[in-house]
Amino acid sequence: MKKGVACLLLAFFSNFSYSQTCIDSRSQDSTTLIKIYLDLASKGTIDHWNFSNRLELIDPLRIQLSSDGCHIQFLNLADTDIHFDQDRIPNDFSRFSELADLNLSQCNITGTIPKSLYQLNKLKNLNLSYNQLTGNLDADLKNLSQLEVLSLSENKLEGELIPELFTLKNLKEISLRHNLLKGILPESIGDLTNLEILRLGQNQFSGSLPASITKLSNLTQLSIQENLFEGKVPEGLNQLSLLNVIYLNDNLFDEIPSFSNVYYNYLNISNNHLTFEDVIKVKDNKINATGKLIYSPQLDIVLGLRKELNPGESHLMEIPFDKTILGNKHLWFLNDVIVVSKERSRYIQSFNKKVHGGIYTVEIRNDEVPNLSLHVLSDTLTCAPQIANYHLIMCENEHIDLFGVRFDKNHPKDKLVLSDYSVGGCDSIIYVDIQFNATSTSHFYVTTCEGTPYEWNNQLYFNSGVFKQVFNNAIACDSTVYMHLDIRNMQDNAIVNSGSSHELGSIELNVTNGSPPYTYKWNYKNLTTPKIDQLSSGTYVVTVTDDNHCQKIFSYYLNVSSVGNEADHNTFKIAPNPVSSQGQLTIELPKTFNEIGLQVELISTASHVVPCQWIFDNNEHTLSTSLNCKPGIYFLNIKSVQQQLNIIRKVVVID
Numbered sequence: 001m002k003k004g005v006a007c008l009l010l011a012f013f014s015n016f017s018y019s020q021t022c023i024d025s026r027s028q029d030s031t032t033l034i035k036i037y038l039d040l041a042s043k044g045t046i047d048h049w050n051f052s053n054r055l056e057l058i059d060p061l062r063i064q065l066s067s068d069g070c071h072i073q074f075l076n077l078a079d080t081d082i083h084f085d086q087d088r089i090p091n092d093f094s095r096f097s098e099l100a101d102l103n104l105s106q107c108n109i110t111g112t113i114p115k116s117l118y119q120l121n122k123l124k125n126l127n128l129s130y131n132q133l134t135g136n137l138d139a140d141l142k143n144l145s146q147l148e149v150l151s152l153s154e155n156k157l158e159g160e161l162i163p164e165l166f167t168l169k170n171l172k173e174i175s176l177r178h179n180l181l182k183g184i185l186p187e188s189i190g191d192l193t194n195l196e197i198l199r200l201g202q203n204q205f206s207g208s209l210p211a212s213i214t215k216l217s218n219l220t221q222l223s224i225q226e227n228l229f230e231g232k233v234p235e236g237l238n239q240l241s242l243l244n245v246i247y248l249n250d251n252l253f254d255e256i257p258s259f260s261n262v263y264y265n266y267l268n269i270s271n272n273h274l275t276f277e278d279v280i281k282v283k284d285n286k287i288n289a290t291g292k293l294i295y296s297p298q299l300d301i302v303l304g305l306r307k308e309l310n311p312g313e314s315h316l317m318e319i320p321f322d323k324t325i326l327g328n329k330h331l332w333f334l335n336d337v338i339v340v341s342k343e344r345s346r347y348i349q350s351f352n353k354k355v356h357g358g359i360y361t362v363e364i365r366n367d368e369v370p371n372l373s374l375h376v377l378s379d380t381l382t383c384a385p386q387i388a389n390y391h392l393i394m395c396e397n398e399h400i401d402l403f404g405v406r407f408d409k410n411h412p413k414d415k416l417v418l419s420d421y422s423v424g425g426c427d428s429i430i431y432v433d434i435q436f437n438a439t440s441t442s443h444f445y446v447t448t449c450e451g452t453p454y455e456w457n458n459q460l461y462f463n464s465g466v467f468k469q470v471f472n473n474a475i476a477c478d479s480t481v482y483m484h485l486d487i488r489n490m491q492d493n494a495i496v497n498s499g500s501s502h503e504l505g506s507i508e509l510n511v512t513n514g515s516p517p518y519t520y521k522w523n524y525k526n527l528t529t530p531k532i533d534q535l536s537s538g539t540y541v542v543t544v545t546d547d548n549h550c551q552k553i554f555s556y557y558l559n560v561s562s563v564g565n566e567a568d569h570n571t572f573k574i575a576p577n578p579v580s581s582q583g584q585l586t587i588e589l590p591k592t593f594n595e596i597g598l599q600v601e602l603i604s605t606a607s608h609v610v611p612c613q614w615i616f617d618n619n620e621h622t623l624s625t626s627l628n629c630k631p632g633i634y635f636l637n638i639k640s641v642q643q644q645l646n647i648i649r650k651v652v653v654i655d
Contacts (some may be wrong), residue, residue: 003359039092044080045080079106107131134156147168148170161181177202196219205228213234213236233256247269248355257295276364296371296372306379307381336361361378363376394436395436405432407432454485490544495508580653602636
């Protein structure tokens, strides 16, 4: 790659004369540009770039040099369908030491803004909008002291505005719309006296607009829509004579200036808590009759008072605002049903004979402000109720229906308002409180011996398992009892060694499925250990008792070989011993031995015969077999009835 870059760089400088300093600067910027280009995961619409051309001719619309031709000052990769490696901004951009304008909008960038960008201290325009950037604004932003335009709109940035942002006194435009930013707009916004455009819409900013915002005398656009700003819009905005585009919509403002001194082209104040009085004073501003004004709809206004009346009492409800506005028409509702309609009626009175309890709302219209109606929640009236209490004790698996409401253990309490049972126009209220007693559940565990059934509540159980019976407890609620029955059937996996002509036999017990510890009683010498040895041929019986006093008898028969003299044993040579589990085992027979009637068996310690195919070699006078068995101790049993021979030899099999 280095060779290729060197060749490209030669193209940049051929037939041109620069100072050495300029050549070095061009070389650095050229190398950086090539590296960024080559490292792109996808080159999009700039895949046509030809680096055999001079640097300034590669793409004049996207790459522009300084007046002396020594540095890249303008780099625009916006909307090129490129993809950076791992979709993140590479640190190489920081090497453009004289870069003044960097546009990386719509480049599918993820992650946080890299700190390397804050090293571009000559930067005047930074555009990273329409990407997927995350994280908070970084305090290193203060290093961009020459910055005039900061565009970070349409990302996923979080957190609050940082104080360092308001130290950038050269800023003319701040675009942060459509992120996840929150918090207040600080008073220090007024320090940015060169600011012309402020776009903070579609975030989660809250609180009041600071009065210092009226210091921004150069402001032409103010976009703070779709946030949670509230209260009064500072009256001083009316003095910003250059302000012509204003988005205040979709907030919680309840008072705005008349904008009588503002020659706006566009003003959106919809979806706030504004009244006809607020709207009309803006709408009647004849200076801006040509500007577009959007004022509808407005959010519901809540003025509601909760008031409890006794039967026969009355209550006067009156709307406290817009008293001086002519032409208002009021339409009153009770629980969303029209109760009276009177033009210019700001009040309504409940009937004397019966309290009409419920939620009172009013809809106000005015022909002076077409397509706008205000919805005001006025009062909520209730009356002194007739109160009763209902108590009951029930079991948790039961339920009861009272006046159409179901009560169970998940819904034991409630307040029922019964209009049908009202007295003098007031509702009857019943407080229901039911005590649901829990049904008990218990478990017990039983271990018994094989062959001994267990009796529970006059019922016999012969097998292990979990069994359930239901009883009535002291409060007449069901109690469920679970019995976990374990019938133990002791098993034994004994290691039985039948011995040989050289050693006597042995038996080692391995008892399972009982309740340890175990005790042992043999019919041989009254031994009480799990292992007995030095055994001759015969039957050996042991009684095993576990910790639950369960007993089981096991018996074993041993046939310990004793036929054959010492000379016979020594003449039968076995090799190799130990032998591999996949190796060949050979028995060397005496030269005078007649192989007719000879029987050979390989037996495991568990008395299992290992299948073997024995081959007799007449020349060598040997028997041999290829093994296929597990490592362990085995016994080789050599028999010959004709020659009165029965020899047992131990064989060790290894991996």
